[in-house]
Every structure is written in structure tokens, then in C-alpha cells.
Amino acid sequence: xxxxxxxxxxxxxxxxxxxxxxxxxxxxxxxxxxxxxxxxxxxxxxxxxxxxxxxxxxxxxxxxxxxxxxxxxxxxxxxxxxxxxxxxxxxxxxxxxxxxxxxxxxxxxxxxxxxxxxxxxxxxxxxxxxxxxxxxxxxxxxxxxxxxxxxxxxxxxxxxxxxxxxxxxxxxxxxxxxxxxxxxxxxxxxxxxxxxxxxxxxxxxxxxxxxxxxxxxxxxxxxxxxxxxxxxxxxxxxxxxxxxxxxxxxxxxxxxxxxxxxxxxxxxxxxxxxxxxxxxxxxxxxxxxxxxxxxxxxxxxxxxxxxxxxxxxxxxxxxxxxxxxxxxxxxxxxxxxxxxxxxxxxxxxxxxxxxxxxxxxxxxxxxxxxxxxxxxxxxxxxxxxxxxxxxxxxxxxxxxxxxxxxxxxxxxxxxxxxxxxxxxxxxxxxxxxxx
Amino acid sequence: xxxxxxxxxxxxxxxxxxxxxxxxxxxxxxxxxxxxxxxxxxxxxxxxxxxxxxxxxxxxxxxxxxxxxxxxxxxxxxxxxxxxxxxxxxxxxxxxxxxxxxxxxxxxxxxxxxxxxxxxxxxxxxxxxxxxxxxxxxxxxxxxxxxxxxxxxxxxxxxxxxxxxxxxxxxxxxxxxxxxxxxxxxxxxxxxxx
Numbered sequence: 144x145x146x147x148x149x150x151x152x153x154x155x156x157x158x159x160x161x162x163x164x165x166x167x168x169x170x171x172x173x174x175x176x177x178x179x180x181x182x183x184x185x186x187x188x189x190x191x192x193x194x195x196x197x198x199x200x201x202x203x204x205x206x207x208x209x210x211x212x213x214x215x216x217x218x219x220x221x222x223x224x225x226x227x228x229x230x231x232x233x234x235x236x237x238x239x240x241x242x243x244x245x246x247x248x249x250x251x252x253x254x255x256x257x258x259x260x261x262x263x264x265x266x267x268x269x270x271x272x273x274x275x276x277x278x279x280x281x282x283x284x285x286x287x288x289x290x291x292x293x294x295x296x297x298x299x300x301x302x303x304x305x306x307x308x309x310x311x312x313x314x315x316x317x318x319x320x321x322x323x324x325x326x327x328x329x330x331x332x333x334x335x336x337x338x339x340x341x342x343x344x345x346x347x348x349x350x351x352x353x354x355x356x357x358x359x360x361x362x363x364x365x366x367x368x369x370x371x372x373x374x375x376x377x378x379x380x381x382x383x384x385x386x387x388x389x390x391x392x393x394x395x396x397x398x399x400x401x402x403x404x405x406x407x408x409x410x411x412x413x414x415x416x417x418x419x420x421x422x423x424x425x426x427x428x429x430x431x432x433x434x435x436x437x438x439x440x441x442x443x444x445x446x447x448x449x450x451x452x453x454x455x456x457x458x459x460x461x462x463x464x465x466x467x468x469x470x471x472x473x474x475x476x477x478x479x480x481x482x483x484x485x486x487x488x489x490x491x492x493x494x495x496x497x498x499x500x501x502x503x504x505x506x507x508x509x510x511x512x513x514x515x516x517x518x519x520x521x522x523x524x525x526x527x528x529x530x531x532x533x534x535x536x537x538x539x540x541x542x543x544x545x546x547x548x549x550x551x552x553x554x555x556x557x558x559x560x561x562x563x564x565x566x567x568x569x570x571x572x573x574x575x576x577x578x
Numbered sequence: 579x580x581x582x583x584x585x586x587x588x589x590x591x592x593x594x595x596x597x598x599x600x601x602x603x604x605x606x607x608x609x610x611x612x613x614x615x616x617x618x619x620x621x622x623x624x625x626x627x628x629x630x631x632x633x634x635x636x637x638x639x640x641x642x643x644x645x646x647x648x649x650x651x652x653x654x655x656x657x658x659x660x661x662x663x664x665x666x667x668x669x670x671x672x673x674x675x676x677x678x679x680x681x682x683x684x685x686x687x688x689x690x691x692x693x694x695x696x697x698x699x700x701x702x703x704x705x706x707x708x709x710x711x712x713x714x715x716x717x718x719x720x721x722x723x724x725x726x727x728x729x730x731x732x733x734x735x736x737x738x739x740x741x742x743x744x745x746x747x748x749x750x751x752x753x754x755x756x757x758x759x760x761x762x763x764x765x766x767x768x769x770x771x772x
Contacts, residue, residue, distance in 0.1 A: 311715070315736070316712040325753070337617075343628045343651030351620065439646055439653050441715040443735045459737070464712065464753060520737050 162188060168208060181311055189374075190394035191401050192381035194563055199379065200408030201265040201489060203401075208258040209367065213360060216300075217250040225353035227346040230305040233433045255297050256427045258266030258276065258448035268482075271502050273490030274380040280375040280482035281532040285366055287478045292363040294451070294475075299356040301432075303573075304423045305349060308429050310436035311445050313344050313352070319458075322465040331438065343438060382564045384490025385555065393559040425531045444519055452516030453509050457535065459520045460528040484539055491553070498542075499548045505538045626650075631772030636703065638742035644720045646708060649771050653716055654759060655732075656769075659743060664701050667692040667729065669745035675755075676747050682758040692744045695758050705761055705769065706745045707746065710734040712752035717741060732756070 165171040165186035174181055222241055224233040237244035269275055270273060274281035302313045317338050323331035339345030387393050395401070419426065427449060431442050447455050457474050461467035492499040510529045517526045556562035587597050632649050632755050634656065639645055642685060644657035672689050680688035680695050688694050690698035712734065718724040719732035727733030739750030746755040747766045761771040
């Protein structure tokens with residue numbers, strides 16, 4: 144796992160570079176002026192470990208959902224009116240009167256949910272196989288920044304519906320900034336009124352949320368480009384967590400081998416996507432948001448969309464307003480630091496007998512926080528919310544550094560090739576000497 | 579020649595260094611100043627600021643009844659309190675309160691007595707901004723059938739903050755009493771808010 148081995152991935156003879164030869168007069172002419180085809184050919188030939196599993200397909204699945212969200216979103220913006228008086232009605236009109244308007248909107252709404260579903264699996268995969276460790280720290284951190292952009296975009300998009308849940312979610316979340324009043328009196332109020340453009344959530348707020356909901360995804364696209372660039376520099380991780388040593392034996396060019404595999408995965412998830420869009424489009428949403436926004440009536444139970452529930456549970460677990468805000472943002476900020484919080488030199492949990500279990504405890508913790516976030520903040524839910532919030536931070540800040548120091552890794556294969564060969568031996572029937 | 583290169587470089591500092599620092603400082607200050615309009619355009623605009631006052635006729639509000647009006651996009655709770663509710667609010671020792679400030683907009687360090695949160699001679703009228711100081715929900719307690727919480731005032735269903743009959747925070751996560759907007763009686767039963 145030294146830096147030499149990283150460099151060898153892309154520069155060793157026998158890597159899949161420099162295979163492009165322009166064949167026609169036009170492509171030769173273009174290649175001398177703008178080598179865009181050469182770039183694409185080189186780019187798509189990235190040596191990719193041949194042992195990666197289907198869980199590695201979630202990167203491509205995320206790219207698919209990003210495109211779906213951009214297309215459907217640009218179409219929705221053609222029908223949506225970002226004005227508090229008619230925003231809700233413009234969406235109802237889209238749903239009822241516009242040809243296929245319902246399809247455009249449900250695609251965007253369900254697409255957002257599946258985008259988060261995919262990103263969570265993608266992140267958990269990175270955590271299990273140690274994909275955040277050297278030399279992939281920057282790749283991982285750009286990923287966390289992408290996740291933050293996704294959250295901001297999804298929150299702002301949800302507010303545009305201007306239903307009861309939209310309105311009150313914006314009210315509650317923007318009011319989080321008023322907690323700065325406890326640092327310096329008046330500071331929080333000034334920030335909140337600046338965000339609102341008034342003395343309450345109103346039309347100016349909706350207008351700027353719409354503008355930013357359209358803008359942030361392009362920042363996201365730029366970050367994705369950096370993420371993919373960083374991936375091409377360091378190469379994909381793989382289930383063994385061992386760096387590629389022999390490009391010829393241990394990798395395959397990304398295209399056509401993994402484009403094909405990823406297309407299959409995308410097709411599978413697209414079936415799920417279509418099923419939800421056509422048969423249960425509102426299953427993941429909250430019915431209260433089909434009531435127009437009313438600034439005089441708070442819904443009895445304010446809950447965010449499912450993908451924010453764990454963070455909402457952390458926010459509510461802390462009895463102080465400022466403390467809750469710090470904990471909620473801290474829960475995401477801590478992810479930026481895990482490349483250094485994890486002290487183990489072994490990447491993959493496959494060879495980490497203790498941390499493997501702690502990973503699954505963490506997954507359970509995240510799911511439990513999600514469930515608690517959906518429940519009213521009263522009775523024993525408050526207590527359990529606090530228990531699981533504490534564990535969330537203990538996992539990263541205590542267990543991750545500590546376990547790396549005390550754990551004895553299980554025996555590891557010499558290389559990816561070695562691992563693949565051993566697997567092949569153990570699964571194939573043993574050769575029996577002829578009698 | 580009045581100066582030579584040697585003169586310029588005395589002490590390791592020359593004129594060019596000064597020009598670099600001066601240029602960078604000028605660009606930074608100019609850049610920051612140019613940013614300000616881009617930030618300030620988000621603040622409440624002139625039309626929002628000018629919608630500052632409304633008049634409300636209190637005559638139709640019966641004792642024990644409450645109404646909600648909208649001022650600057652915020653709900654204003656106006657309750658015609660029963661004498662026993664006023665007594666209950668007056669009987670509270672300010673030292674017991676979580677927030678000892680009256681939270682009357684435009685004042686500071688005013689003790690949170692019921693008298694300070696109402697107008698002299700008009701104690702039965704409580705006029706306040708009906709927004710929970712926790713995260714901005716609208717507390718329950720305006721309608722007859724609403725849950726008013728253990729202190730008989732208002733109860734926020736979002737995170738369980740309870741307010742007394744003077745709108746002061748008594749229980750739950752909210753940090754402050756509900757605010758009293760600037761208002762005055764223009765007639766015996768008419769107020770102007772703002």
C-alpha cells in the first residue's frame with residue numbers, strides 16, 4: 144500500500160493506456176486539434192480490479208440517478224411557478240392537466256429517494272471495504288461533499304412544493320440558525336431574517352430556495368467530475384482492499400467489462416424505480432404535504448423525508464438548541480475525518496475480525512436513529528435517541544481509532560490474483576486422479 | 579539618479595514589495611465591498627419593512643376567547659384572559675422562570691412580570707407573537723378545544739414546550755418567553771401593532 148504501488152497502476156507497461164489510434168482522416172485531424180476521443184478512450188479504459196462485486200455498481204447507479212434528476216428537474220422547472228401564492232397550485236396543475244406531468248413529477252420525487260438509497264449503500268460499501276483509506280482520502284472527502292450537496296438540494300427541492308410539511312420543514316430548519324443568538328444576542332435573528340428575506344418564511348424565501356435548488360446540482364456535477372477524476376488517479380478499491388500489483392492479471396479495462404456490468408445493475412434498479420413510480424409513488428412521502436402551506440397552523444408532527452431521519456433524530460436528541468445543531472452537522476463533518484480516525488492499516492473488513500462486527504452495529508445504529516427520527520420526540524424515544532446518537536459518535540471517535548490499534552487482522556492473501564486463485568480452487572471440484 | 583537599486587533593497591524591503599502588498603490589500607477590500615450588495619439583497623426588502631403595522635379591533639373578543647392575526651407574516655395571539663388566568667400569571671415569582679426577561683420587543687432586561695408583558699389598565703389583554711421560541715412552530719391553545727399544557731397557557735406540539743397564561747416558557751426545550759410585539763391602544767378596544 145505504498146505510494147509506489149499507486150503510481151504503478153496507471154503507468155506500468157501493460158496498463159490500458161495509449162490504445163487509441165485515430166482511423167479516419169477526420170479523427171486524425173480532430174485528434175491533432177482537440178484529442179477528445181483519445182481522452183474518452185483513455186478514460187474509459189481505466190484498469191479496474193476484476194474481483195469487484197456488484198456493490199461497486201452503485202457509483203454508476205448514482206451517475207444514472209443524477210442524470211435522471213437533472214432531466215426531470217429541468218422539465219419540472221418549465222411548469223413550476225416559484226411564487227408562494229401559486230406554487231402549490233402549479234404543481235397540482237402539472238399533476239392533473241399537463242401531459243405526463245404526473246410522470247415527470249413522480250420520477251423526480253421517487254428519483255430523489257432512490258438517489259439517497261444508492262448513496263447510502265455506496266457510502267456503507269466504502270466504509271466496509273475501507274475505501275476511504277490512503278491513497279483514497281481525497282476521493283472520499285469529495286464524496287462527503289457530494290453527499291452534503293445532495294442533502295441541501297433535496298431539502299430545498301422538497302420546500303418548493305409549498306405544502307404544509309414543506310413550509311414547516313423550512314421554518315424549523317432555518318430557525319436552527321437562530322440558535323446563534325446564544326453565542327451573540329441578535330446574531331441568530333439577523334441571520335434567520337436574512338435567509339428568509341422577511342420576518343417569516345414567505346415568498347422571498349421560496350424564490351431563493353428555487354434559485355438555489357436549480358444551482359446547487361451543477362456544483363454537484365462539478366464535484367462528481369472531481370470525484371471521478373480522483374478515482375482515475377488512485378483506481379478503484381476492491382473487496383480484498385489490496386492494491387493492484389499486476390495490471391494485466393488483476394484488472395480489466397472499465398469499458399466494456401464494467402460498463403456492461405454496471406448497465407445490468409442500472410437496469411435492475413430501474414425496475415425497482417419504475418415499480419415505485421407507477422404503483423406506489425407516494426409511499427415514501429408524507430400525505431401532510433398535499434395540504435397547502437398554512438403559516439397559522441403547525442402540523443402536529445413534523446417529520447422530514449426518510450433519508451434525513453437519522454440526522455433529524457440526532458438534532459432532537461440533544462436537549463440544547465445550539466447543541467442539537469452542532470451534533471447534527473457534526474454527524475456529517477465527522478465523515479470527512481475518518482481516513483485519519485481509522486488507525487488500522489488493513490482496508491477491508493473481510494480481514495478485520497472485530498471491526499467487521501462494529502460495522503454492522505453501526506449500520507444498525509443508523510437504521511435505529513432513522514426509526515427514532517420518525518417517532519414523536521417524547522417518552523422513551525428521547526432516551527433511545529440519545530443512546531444511539533452517543534453510539535454514532537463513539538463509533539467514529541472512539542472505536543475506529545481504538546480497534547485499529549488492538550485488532551489482529553486475519554490472514555490476508557498476497558495479492559488480488561492470489562485471492563482470486565484461492566477462491567477458484569475452493570469452489571471448483573477437486574481434480575481426481577484417473578483410475 | 580536619486581535612488582539606486584541598492585537603496586531600494588535596504589533592509590530586504592523594496593518598493594516592489596510595497597506595491598504588491600498595497601495592490602493585494604486594495605483588491606481584497608474592493609472585492610469584499612463589491613460582495614456586500616450580493617449579500618445584502620437577501621435582507622428583508624423595503625416593501626416588507628413597510629408592511630409594519632396593522633390595526634385590530636378587540637371588541638368582538640369575549641372573555642376567555644382568543645384570536646390570531648397575521649403581522650409581518652407572523653401569527654399574533656390576542657387573548658382576552660379570564661380574571662383567574664391574570665391572577666395566576668401575576669402570582670408567579672420571576673425568579674422561578676427559565677427566562678427572566680419580559681421579551682418585549684424594543685426593551686432589554688425588563689423583568690418577566692405579567693405587568694411588563696401587558697399594558698397598564700389593560701391587563702386582561704395578552705398580545706404576543708405566537709411562535710414557539712424553540713424552532714418556530716405555532717403552539718396550541720388558541721382554540722377552545724386545544725391542549726393548553728400543564729401551565730394553562732399554550733403548548734407546542736412539535737417538541738413539547740409549555741407556556742403559562744402570560745406566554746412565558748415554563749417547561750420543554752424552548753429557551754425564551756414568547757415575544758411581545760410593539761403595540762399600543764389607539765382606542766379602548768382597538769390596538770395598533772407595529
